[in-house]
Amino acid sequence: MQKILITGAAGQLGIELINALIPVYGAENILATDINPDAASKFSDTNFLSVNAMDADYLDKIVNEYKIDQVYHLAAILSANGEQNPLATWEVNMKSLLIVLELARKYKLKVFWPSSIAVFGRGTQRQNTPQNPGTIPNTVYGISKQAGEQWCNYYAEKFNVDVRSIRYPGLISYSSPPGGGTTDYAVDIFHKAVCNQNYECFLSEETRLPMMYMPDAVRATLELMQSDFKKIKTRTSYNISGISFTPAELFREIKKHLPEFQISYRPDFRQNIANTWPESIDDSIARIEWGWKPKYDLSKMTLNMLKNINKKRNRQGSSNLLISIL
Ligand code: AKB
Numbered sequence: 289m290q291k292i293l294i295t296g297a298a299g300q301l302g303i304e305l306i307n308a309l310i311p312v313y314g315a316e317n318i319l320a321t322d323i324n325p326d327a328a329s330k331f332s333d334t335n336f337l338s339v340n341a342m343d344a345d346y347l348d349k350i351v352n353e354y355k356i357d358q359v360y361h362l363a364a365i366l367s368a369n370g371e372q373n374p375l376a377t378w379e380v381n382m383k384s385l386l387i388v389l390e391l392a393r394k395y396k397l398k399v400f401w402p403s404s405i406a407v408f409g410r411g412t413q414r415q416n417t418p419q420n421p422g423t424i425p426n427t428v429y430g431i432s433k434q435a436g437e438q439w440c441n442y443y444a445e446k447f448n449v450d451v452r453s454i455r456y457p458g459l460i461s462y463s464s465p466p467g468g469g470t471t472d473y474a475v476d477i478f479h480k481a482v483c484n485q486n487y488e489c490f491l492s493e494e495t496r497l498p499m500m501y502m503p504d505a506v507r508a509t510l511e512l513m514q515s516d517f518k519k520i521k522t523r524t525s526y527n528i529s530g531i532s533f534t535p536a537e538l539f540r541e542i543k544k545h546l547p548e549f550q551i552s553y554r555p556d557f558r559q560n561i562a563n564t565w566p567e568s569i570d571d572s573i574a575r576i577e578w579g580w581k582p583k584y585d586l587s588k589m590t591l592n593m594l595k596n597i598n599k600k601r602n603r604q605g606s607s608n609l610l611i612s613i614l
Pocket residue numbers: 366367368403404405406429456457458459468469470471472
């Protein structure tokens with residue numbers, strides 16, 4: 289059975305990905321790691337180690353000792369947080385990736401590394417953004433993902449490293465919080481709505497961005513990693529598309545279930561980031577090469593999010609009569 293190492297495991301994607309990896313590979317074959325030692329409490333089923341993904345020697349030791357076959361290298365600083373400290377973001381995002389790629393070369397590891405729609409920027413066609421447009425990203429996060437994609441491709445071509453990657457849109461999940469990105473509003477809004485609070489959105493009402501419900505994102509990751517080696521011809525990173533919507537459209541969808549819910553708009557620095565990102569994505573290459581197809585649309589995702597956040601609150605004893613209809 290394959291042994292799997294996950295870095296940045298306590299982040300938004302890590303927690304849910306691990307829940308999907310356990311039934312496939314067995315909890316005993318999964319090693320979750322995160323820089324935050326307190327994250328251990330989130331991983332009662334799997335092994336957990338507190339690891340700084342920039343510590344090359346420690347990672348080498350772990351890969352060797354645990355006889356790791358696959359790495360999901362998720363540790364990174366996202367777009368909005370990254371702008372608060374650009375040089376540290378570059379250091380974390382690039383150094384850790386290069387360490388993992390070197391380990392992959394040395395130990396013949398299979399690697400998953402997430403890229404992002406943040407690679408797109410000035411000069412990019414914003415509707416139906418193609419796989420390989422000209423682009424000048426305007427965040428250090430986007431620059432690091434763009435450079436990272438080139439490094440992945442380089443290691444694949446020069447050293448036959450089996451590295452695979454997806455450009456995630458904004459990810460929306462009810463069970464794990466987002467981690468300091470420009471698309472975080474699309475998660476925060478649900479929590480406010482379910483708590484009967486109004487929401488002040490940090491993007492303007494007509495800001496259309498590509499998003500994806502977490503079950504689709506996790507399935508895409510597993511399907512890409514399980515695809516036949518020969519099918520994976522793109523070694524930079526794949527465009528994948530889920531749902532494109534504006535804050536106003538999401539608000540109207542939530543309001544169908546919670547008619548009292550109100551929203552106001554106060555765009556901040558994240559608006560400038562969003563303005564350079566695509567509105568929708570052309571993912572035809574992922575569809576052709578490994579059969580990608582999303583399952584969730586806006587209405588299905590919204591109902592599912594509201595139901596599950598409500599259920600969670602009920603379990604915590606904070607049930608909310610207003611949404612007992614859900
Ligand atoms: C962010 O907003 O930074 C992330 C992303 C799109 O990569 N959610």
